[in-house]
Amino acid sequence: MNQQERLSEALHATLDVTRPSPDLADRIVERLTIGGRGASHLHVRPLHARLAGLAAAVAVLAVVPLVLGLRANAPSFATASPLALYDRGGLAFDYPATWKLSASLASQDDSLGSGSGPGQVMVTVRKDFLGAPWEVIDPTDPSGISAGESYVTVAGLPAIFKDSGTTLDWQLSVPGLLGYRVRIHAEFSDPGADQLRAQVEALVASVRYDPPPPVLDPVNGPSLAALAVDRERPRDPAFACFPDTIGATATATVTSLPFASLTRPLPVTCSIEIEPVPIGFWRVSLIESWTAASDRPAGSLTTTIWLYPDGTEVGLTGGLGPWASPSGIPYAK
């Protein structure tokens, strides 16, 4: 071992076991909250002048369903109070200007509303990173929702909604960000719960994304997918089995699957699919499937390449990497 290798070994041995104070990150986040840049990114602008006419019109429209005892199909603000604009992290919506807004970087929640007592409403807005980039909201997937939840559309994108009476919860897609959801949680109580509910529904109905999600042209998909797979082939021999043509299949006997070697050769059928994801990505699915044999059940493994609209790679998920479970994969080391 030369001196440079000894130095590297000594530095790693000495430093790798060190840890900062357990609360260091929290202290940093707290300090950012107090004096950081966050406040300058929280735009709360009264819209009195610009939206005065609109608010008046909305108020007139809102009166009708209230008189009839019906909930408005198209939510709108039920009072003539002026609106304020919440505009943060690419998400914007209108809310009654009489509500108070508080933002906290430490808790990652923004809260707004009239209060938490009887006859009051509180709404929290939180952007969560799920840690699982592949978990996009997909209305065709029944397993993506829990009991009491349903798929809805908010600002043109898939969302999840749960109505628990005096609490409402939405999970919104986030354009341009994989693995993120905006959670909107509202709590309100009598007296006036119906009106407060209408205000919350109007808030969600006013949600818009800035910038809006990009529109992907399906015509471009196959060529982008082919390029993406071409980029992966030199990095990992496991990608060699995939055909050049999207929609075609190829058979091969492989000794590795993406990100993992196998203990024995495995005959597989390989295919590629590509589809646009509404939040502005291409999802390229590389599927390897195998038939049952005496020492293995039939199965398949999907590795996903995520692409930006122009075909630039975002990253890979699936395969046998640390984000996937190797259960059911035969011969996995």
Added chain:
Amino acid sequence: MTVLVGQVVLAARSGDAAAFATLVRAETPAAYRLALSIVRSPAEAEDAVQDAFLRAWRDIGNLRQASLWPAWFRRCLVRSALDQTRRRPRIRELDLEQAMNLPGVEPSVLADDRFELMAAFDRLAAEDRAILALRFYADLEVPDVAAALGIPLGTAKSRLHRALGRLREELGQEQ
């Protein structure tokens, strides 16, 4: 497997404070260790990390591409760590005996030559420790070391050469 850190960086760059908080929480341990290699004091290292994140949050709007975040933040961190060493008299809270008592480190694992090497490393100037740590602890190639220090490639090569020489001198004095 590519973890989608770039997504979080993009969100933070757009002003998403929650995303930046995610970066802070994810990067603090590694940032602390690199800072500690330069300042050699836990308290100073924590101050350096905090200062680096404050700088990063202030300036992240200038980050051109999310993929440049690791190098860009490393530069913030190194600058903050070196500033710490200039700001105060040197404090040596992390000496070798303390290192031996760190959880998970068996004293027998620390061979004599490692003691000598780290003692010599500790006596170097902060700028020398920074360049050696970036090259031999962060395992960066020399162009990336140069970028982290904000110096030309040729300067980084010569400084690295000189730092190794001074480390040899320190070891020679000890022997």
